[in-house]
Amino acid sequence: MPTTITCYGAVGGIGGNKLLVEDGGARLFLDFGIDFGACGKYYNELLRPRPARGLLDPLALGLIPPLEGLYRRDLERPGLWERMRGQSGYRNLARPGGGPAVDAVLISHPHLDHNGDVSYLDERIPVVCTRAGAAIARAMQVTGMSTLEREMVYAAPRADKGGGVLGSGDSYRLRPFLFLEGNIGVDARDFWANAGSGSRKGIEPAAADAFPGKVAGLAVRAWPVDHSIPGAVGYAVETGAGWIGYTGDIRFHGRRGGQTRAFAAELAALHLRALLCEGTHLESDAGRIGEEQILERVVPILERYAGKLAIADFGPRNVERLQVFLDAARRTGRTLLLQPKDAYLLNALHMVEPDAHPAPDSGSNVGLFDDPKSAPRPWERETRAGWHAPIVSAENVSAKPGKFILADSLWDLNDLPDLEGISGGVYLFSNSRAYDDEQAADLDRLRNWVSWLGLDLIGDPDDPASPSLHASGHASGDELAEFARAVKPEILIPIHTEHPEWWDETLIGSGIEIRKPEAGKGILI
Ligand SMILES: [Zn+2]
16 A cells, blocks of 8 residues: 655745655644745735635635645635635545544644644544643643634634624534643643633533554654754654654754654664654754753843843743743842743643643742733633732832843733833843744844833844854754764655755765655655
8 A cells, every 4th residue: 555745834944844644544644834934925913814714715825735624614615625626736635434534633842833724624633742732732722812723722613604704603622632641631631621711612522532652553653852842752653665754843952852862763763764854954053052051141141230120032932941041030039020821831831741840830939920901811810810929010020120030022022111210131032033024023123122121132143242042943954964864764855944955965875865845746655
C-alpha cells in the first residue's frame, strides 16, 4: 500500500505546518497551523475573514487547503464545495461511512502556526498533544479574542440564521483530546471540561483520554523537545514504507536541549525512511545566547536602574523566559507583575501538570498587575478571585516603581498612561526581531511608547549597540546539519524554511536524499 506525505503548508516558508501522512486507508495530519504569511497578504488585525461566512473566506483565499470532508460541517454553506472543486489541489477526503476524513491530528506544540487552523477542522477528529500543549491552547482560546479563528479546543457550532448567514448557537462543543502523557488527571477534569469559563453557554463533553499509541493501526511515538514554549514534542509514525519522523520546532540551546539530543538518538535508532525537518534559522550560531546568559545580562541592568521601574517584554507563552525574569526579580529584590492573561495561562499549566508547573501565585516575588477594566470578562474575574499573591495597581507601581518588573508587551502598552513618575526606568525587549513589514511597524510603535514613557530601551534588535536579551526558539544551521546527519534518514523533506535549497549543499555526501515538497503535491515515499 502506498505511503504519501503531502505538505499543505510550511513549504518554502515558515509556519502553517499542515502535513498529511497517508498510508493505505489511514490518514493523519502532523500539525494544522496558520500560515501567517498567506493570511498577511489579505488580512491584518482589523481586516479579518468573516465568521458569518464560515469556511468560504479561508477556502476561497487558499488559507486552508480545499479538502472536502475535512472541516466542520456547521461552517459549510450550500454550494461551497461545488465552488471549490475547480481549485488547484482540491480533493474529496470524505469517507464512505461518513466518519471523520482523517483519523487524528498530531500537534507538535501550541504555537499558532502549528495548531491555529485546528479551529476549522471537523470537531470529531481527535487532537493528539501534550497536556501542556492543550492547556496553553485552551488558555489562549479563553483569554484571546472570541472568534471562529480561535476555536482550537472547543467550538461554538454555527447555525444558518437565514440568507446564508451563520450565527453561533447556545452551546460549545469540546474537541476530543488524546494526551500523550496519559489522561488529564482527576484534578484537572473539571477545569478541562468547563471550557466556557464562566460563560452562560453550556458545553458538550468529549474524550479527554490517554493517547493509545496508535492512529488507525499506525504506531506513533512522541518525545519531548526543547523549544520556546512548554509541551513541545517531535513525532515518529510507523508506515508501510518505514518510520517517518517529524521535528516540529526544535532547538538545542535552551534549558531542555538534552531532550532534543535524546530525540535525535531515538530517531536514529528507528532508521527513518523519511524525516520532515524544520529549518527556520539556518545561519550559524555565532553570537547567539541562551536563557542563562539572558539572566546574567538582565540582573546587572536591573541593578543599574535601582529605584526605577523595569518593564520586561517577552513572548507571552515563553514560560522559560518568564522564569528568567522571575529569577531576575528574586535576585534584585523586585516583584514580577504578571498580566492577568499570563497568570491565567500559568494557572492552566499548573492545573494539568502541577509538578512541572508550580502555581503562579505560590512564589514570593510575584504579583498580579491590576489593569483597570470597566467590564472584566469571566476569566479575568476568576483569575483575580483565585489569586493568593499581591494584586498591584498602577497607583502602587507609581508610588514605588523600583520595587517592580512589569511583564508587558506591545499589546498591553495602552494600559500604561495610568502610570506616573516612572521616567528614567528601563524597557527590556526580550523578543525576536521583526520578520515582516507589519512587525517592523509594530516595533516602531513600541519604540514610540517607550520614548513617550521616558524609559530607556534595551534589547532593541535593530540597534547593534544594544545587548541582545533574546534567545531563539530554533536550532542554528550547524546544529540542524549535525542533527540530520545523526538521525540519517533515507529521505529528508525540508519544511518550515525559506531556504530548502540550503539542505542540498549541506548534506552533500551524507547519503541522505533531499526531496523538496511542493504545496499540495503528494510525495510518494
Ligand atoms: Zn514554534
